[in-house]
Amino acid sequence: MxxxxxxxxxxxxxxxxxxxxxxxxxxxGEVMGIVGPSGCGKTTALRLVAGFETPTDGTIRYDxxxxxxxxxxxxxxxLVFQSYALFNNMSVLKNVTFGPKMHGVGKEERRxxxxxxxxxxxxxELADRNPKTLSGGQQQxxxxxxxxxxxxxxLLLDEPMTGLDAKLKQTLRQELGQLLDDxxxxxxxxTHDQEQAMSMCDRIAVMNEGHLEQIxxxxxxxxxxxxxFVAGFIGTANLLDGTVRDGTLSLGFEDVDTPEAVASNxxxxxxxxxxxxxxxxxxxxxxxxxxxxxxxHIQATxxxxxxxxxxxxxxxxxTAVGIGDTISIDFDPESLHIIESTR
Amino acid sequence: MAADQVSTGTRAVESxxxxxxxxxxxxxERQREIRRIVALxxxxxxxxxxxxxxxxxxxxxxxxxxxxxxTEGFTVEYYRAMVTDPYYRNIAFNTLWFAAAxxxxxxxxxxxxxxxLEKYALPAKSVILTVxxxxxxxxxxxxxxxxxxxxxxxxxxxxxxxxxxxxxRIDVAIATSVGGLFFAYIYSMIxxxxxxxxxxxxxxxxxxxxxxxxxxxxPLQTFRYVTLPQIKPGLIGASILVFRTGLAIFGTVLILKGxxxxxxxxxxxxxxxxxxxxxxxxxxxxxVFVFGFTVLMLRYTSAEVSI
Numbered sequence: 001m002x003x004x005x006x007x008x009x010x011x012x013x014x015x016x017x018x019x020x021x022x023x024x025x026x027x028x029g030e031v032m033g034i035v036g037p038s039g040c041g042k043t044t045a046l047r048l049v050a051g052f053e054t055p056t057d058g059t060i061r062y063d064x065x066x067x068x069x070x071x072x073x074x075x076x077x078x079l080v081f082q083s084y085a086l087f088n089n090m091s092v093l094k095n096v097t098f099g100p101k102m103h104g105v106g107k108e109e110r111r112x113x114x115x116x117x118x119x120x121x122x123x124x125e126l127a128d129r130n131p132k133t134l135s136g137g138q139q140q141x142x143x144x145x146x147x148x149x150x151x152x153x154x155l156l157l158d159e160p161m162t163g164l165d166a167k168l169k170q171t172l173r174q175e176l177g178q179l180l181d182d183x184x185x186x187x188x189x190x191t192h193d194q195e196q197a198m199s200m201c202d203r204i205a206v207m208n209e210g211h212l213e214q215i216x217x218x219x220x221x222x223x224x225x226x227x228x229f230v231a232g233f234i235g236t237a238n239l240l241d242g243t244v245r246d247g248t249l250s251l252g253f254e255d256v257d258t259p260e261a262v263a264s265n266x267x268x269x270x271x272x273x274x275x276x277x278x279x280x281x282x283x284x285x286x287x288x289x290x291x292x293x294x295x296x297h298i299q300a301t302x303x304x305x306x307x308x309x310x311x312x313x314x315x316x317x318x319t320a321v322g323i324g325d326t327i328s329i330d331f332d333p334e335s336l337h338i339i340e341s342t343r
Numbered sequence: 344m345a346a347d348q349v350s351t352g353t354r355a356v357e358s359x360x361x362x363x364x365x366x367x368x369x370x371x372e373r374q375r376e377i378r379r380i381v382a383l384x385x386x387x388x389x390x391x392x393x394x395x396x397x398x399x400x401x402x403x404x405x406x407x408x409x410x411x412x413x414t415e416g417f418t419v420e421y422y423r424a425m426v427t428d429p430y431y432r433n434i435a436f437n438t439l440w441f442a443a444a445x446x447x448x449x450x451x452x453x454x455x456x457x458x459x460l461e462k463y464a465l466p467a468k469s470v471i472l473t474v475x476x477x478x479x480x481x482x483x484x485x486x487x488x489x490x491x492x493x494x495x496x497x498x499x500x501x502x503x504x505x506x507x508x509x510x511x512r513i514d515v516a517i518a519t520s521v522g523g524l525f526f527a528y529i530y531s532m533i534x535x536x537x538x539x540x541x542x543x544x545x546x547x548x549x550x551x552x553x554x555x556x557x558x559x560x561x562p563l564q565t566f567r568y569v570t571l572p573q574i575k576p577g578l579i580g581a582s583i584l585v586f587r588t589g590l591a592i593f594g595t596v597l598i599l600k601g602x603x604x605x606x607x608x609x610x611x612x613x614x615x616x617x618x619x620x621x622x623x624x625x626x627x628x629x630x631v632f633v634f635g636f637t638v639l640m641l642r643y644t645s646a647e648v649s650i
Contacts, residue, residue: 051556051557052553052556072556073560074559076559077557078557079557081554083550085548085553085554087551088548088551098560099558099559102555102558102559102560102564143554146558150558
């Protein structure tokens with residue numbers, strides 16, 4: 001395992017800047033997630049680390065060594081694809097022994113290593129099967145075993161659970177998280193699914209339009225987003241315009257004490273998560289405009305007294321609430337987060 | 344017995360009547376589908392019958408005729424000649440090795456070109472593709488003429504080789520040799536192979552190739568272990584196509600000579616020997632061989648090459 005770093009990396013494709021001056025340090029044994037919407041540059045970043053793309057500017061290092069211009073076959077990288085990308089002309093066992101074979105590992109040793117990994121991933125009985133005959137979940141495990149078989153410097157996971165059903169995704173997420181913890185393998189996990197990233201990664205890098213918007217632990221990203229984009233992309237966010245004056249935050253319909261130190265007076269954007277808004281009592285009346293039953297809770301949208309929209313989270317017990325009803329809410333200053341000045 | 348025959352006949356008539364009835368007034372979606380298929384294939388079926396099946400049948404019948412010019416009697420003499428006469432055996436051998444050699448060479452040249460075209464971003468790709476596909480529509484006679492211009496007694500390259508080697512131009516001219524014929528033929532075969540191979544390359548799983556690379560495989564190893572097995576149907580399809588076309592060589596060989604092959608001999612039997620029966624027997628053998636070869640090859644592959 002090793003430390004991997006991207007130092008001020010930029011990748012341009014003609015006039016398109018896919019990755020723009022991005023720096024990320026991944027510690028030894030750390031699971032780093034890259035999240036962002038489609039086209040944000042996360043897959044390009046992964047391909048740069050793998051060696052399939054060469055940066056236009058910047059440096060990529062493994063354990064301090066510059067690998068920017070090293071071809072993929074000499075980087076010792078394990079890559080698990082969204083499409084599984086298994087070799088359908090080989091058995092599962094041969095898929096897993098392929099990497100060690102290319103690295104010159106002897107036949108007995110590579111078979112032994114493959115069987116150990118298949119056992120670890122609970123797919124030992126599939127060793128002689130053709131990958132085409134396996135389910136999506138099984139194929140994904142084979143892909144993981146194949147990637148780990150070369151004992152990689154870094155494991156790259158490119159949307160590995162896309163295409164799996166929700167239940168299987170949840171199971172695999174837990175198993176994969178546990179496995180990465182146990183093996184201590186340095187991992188770069190690329191996904192558009194922020195929930196997966198939050199639950200599996202030690203730290204998360206949020207990308208948008210090629211830029212790195214924020215990097216931090218899942219809690220930091222969720223609780224203290226650096227800007228409106230991060231706040232909106234990670235979890236559900238209510239972003240309200242307000243004004244700070246002499247320690248008081250005015251939201252137009254309600255004044256509260258400023259929740260944190262604000263350098264100067266003026267206009268600000270305030271983040272408040274739906275699950276931080278107490279519903280049922282409080283000074284602010286909200287008219288319910290929509291209700292979405294989501295199983296574990298009910299998501300409601302409501303209209304504030306000044307006409308702005310707010311997302312709320314209701315307990316399942318609140319089934320009596322209907323569209324058009326008025327409910328009371330409160331804002332706890334501690335749960336408000338000023339994320340950026342708007343001017 | 345007679346009652347059985349009547350019953351069988353009645354059932355056959357009834358079956359035909361039902362089939363025609365379902366085509367005229369289909370009652371189910373399946374019958375409507377069949378009607379559409381019949382309508383779509385009818386023009387070609389008629390063409391096949393009158394320009395394919397009927398001439399082939401007639402040719403087959405003539406090949407057993409005792410007379411060389413008219414169809415009468417029955418003999419297998421012309422078939423026996425092809426087996427026992429060293430002259431015909433030699434022509435068959437020439438035809439087969441030439442077709443095999445052009446096949447192997449064309450595929451060997453076409454695979455790297457297809458790989459380059461499909462795997463890499465090339466500048467002016469559409470221009471390259473146009474140039475590469477041009478020989479597809481080149482008549483064999485024109486290809487032969489181009490070889491004469493290059494390698495004939497007064498050819499450009501013959502002059503260059505003569506100057507470099509100090510030999511006479513006539514000594515180094517290869518246009519009318521087997522080599523000249525070979526060059527002329529693979530020139531028009533490579534684009535055909537390329538056409539099929541490019542289609543196969545488009546379906547290659549590039550993620551699997553990238554997986555091989557990160558697992559430590561060099562580009563050559565990646566080709567050997569991952570790409571080659573995936574393009575196998577295309578390779579077989581291209582081999583069938585080129586080999587069959589190689590067996591049918593005529594225009595080029597008519598001009599360049601170089602090698603006496605099956606089709607050229609058929610022409611000689613017709614034009615010089617006026618031996619229609621022998622020509623028919625040779626054409627029948629050619630047809631059966633090509634048909635059988637294609638069926639046999641397709642049995643072991645999913646290559647999409649029609650018979």
